[in-house]
Amino acid sequence: MTSLADHVRTLGRGPGRARSMDRHEAADAMRLMLAPGAAPEAVGALLMLLRMKGETAPEIAGLAEAARSALPTLPQADLDWPCYAAGRTRGLPLFLLSARLVAMAGHRVLLHGWNGPDGAVRAGLHAACIGIAPNAAAARARMAEGRPVYLPLETLCPPLFALLGLRSVLGLRSCINTVCRMLNPAGAAASVQGVFHPSYRLLQADAAALLGWQALSVIKGGGGEFERHPGKPAPVFGLRGGGAWETVLPPLLDMPPRRLSNGAPGAGSAAPAPEMLRALWQGCLRDPFAEAVIVGTAALALDTLGVADPRAAARDLWDDRPRCRAA
Template sequence: MITLLKEVGRGKRGARDLTYEESLRAAEEILSLRATPAQIGAFFIAERIKMESVEELEAFVDVCRQSAYRLPSQEGIDCAGPYDGRKKSFYATFACSFVLAAAGLPVTLHGTASLPPKWGITLHDLLGQIGIQPDSLEREDWIRASKETGVLYVPAEEWCPPLKALRPIREELGMRTVLNTAEKLIDYSHSPYLVFGVYHNTVFDRLSRLMTKLNYRKSLIVQGTEGSEDLFIDRPTRTYIVENGIATLHVVNPETLGLDTPIPETVWTAASQISVTEEVLRGEADMAFMHQVLLNAAYRLHHADRAGSVEEALYICKALLESGDAWNTYTKWRSLLAR
């Protein structure tokens, strides 16, 4: 580990990217905790300064996957948002998941209790508001609920134990590390489709090459709200579509679909997130949130090849909200998991 540290820790000009094989050794040392806390912290900081290469990210994803419990393919979509949560935006992806499941597209969500650097509201917090305690349920409970409803939630630190073991170091560092990317790509249900949130468009090229190496059938990289996978409803969103090794820039403009809507000022807490989520699924929410869920659900349904166009997908998703099918999927899922 010391030899590898010397390569990445020589400073901005002297540091070099590790090869995939070297990165694999580093990831194995870190995720097994054979490296010391000081070495792990130093590596994370050095990588943060240097910026992780595609090969380094790939190695950490591969070792995380080897360390995790993963289900057989559900032929669905993995929604990969930041584990450090939200502070000032609506969790459209949560409501969206039940619309997609009602449409017959399996959905995988995953997360943990809040992490740095944002320390925001997480999916874990939302589940707690509806009586679901993510870290106290058995793996079989989540799997049963997913089989009956089409929505799988994975408490990542339970299904990938090294993430739990490394939490204290990440909390002490208080900054983004290579794990902030790798943990979102563990792909717990071997999903062929991915929607992945990023903060900065400067990482589009690097991540599109990574998605190709990870063999997703189709990936949608979104520079969304607070670095999430959620498309904006009040302005255009930059995305990259990665398919067959080719990455294409695509700007999603809600105005072209007649959906652009100003977002009302809202103080977001876990309770208000759930309140708005349930209003959306009942068809009673402010139009901005209704439109944001429709836009995101439609693009994901089309992305997963379940609709011939975004317009067709919008029609499908709108009907599922109006009929109550999305709400019924949500209430069934909640009843299966709440204690």
């Protein structure tokens, strides 16, 4: 019977003796970390050794596989949308309206996440008509209604949430951030993921291939979320038909360089950010840059789902969206 100490030794024996964990070992390490009574010293040592070494795709696949086995059962979604960028948000979470567009097309969308001290995402969910599920049962009910739903990580898996929270103790990000993005708790055939550091795009794509996923798009998105900048080329890594796939999408707008953080509509306005999301959806607020972010992000999500001519489909959805206050 193995212990966390065994896995710490595997990673930390020193030059010439230390090695990466294989997928089976990584899965065992995650099960041990999630178990009640896991020694905090061993958990911290293992997470920091992985960070110093650099995680491999088999390690991420094994960790994510074991973490998912600890989750409650959910009905299958069509699109998995992890949302784990914590702090330093780059502005209004426009991608929430993109997720609503995808759901409006009849696709079952499950968002899940935690955003640390940055409250912009959760504050924007109501304005985007994306319900926050207080538990797995509520998530099941909302998905059955065909509406997008957001499942907080602290509700989805409290022990994994505790591991993610160790960032404040250790002072550094750990592989748990990547593992959370790879959870796919509703077993969707398609997933869209944003990263802050470009090197993680290929790591997550390779781990997804090991897990047998069929369709995935990973981009360096706004603040680390799956949100496409319309004024820049967009390198995309992932899977199509279960095989490795990558492309570079051309810019959607011809414009001077501009950050997403200063691209939020209503600059100088006293209106709270959630009201801006609602105003954009209703057409009371017009902002070509923000609309291009929403439509471009939705188009890439639709492409991941296998929709033909996703850019035109996303534009049609935006033009045909209901302009009322009802969810």
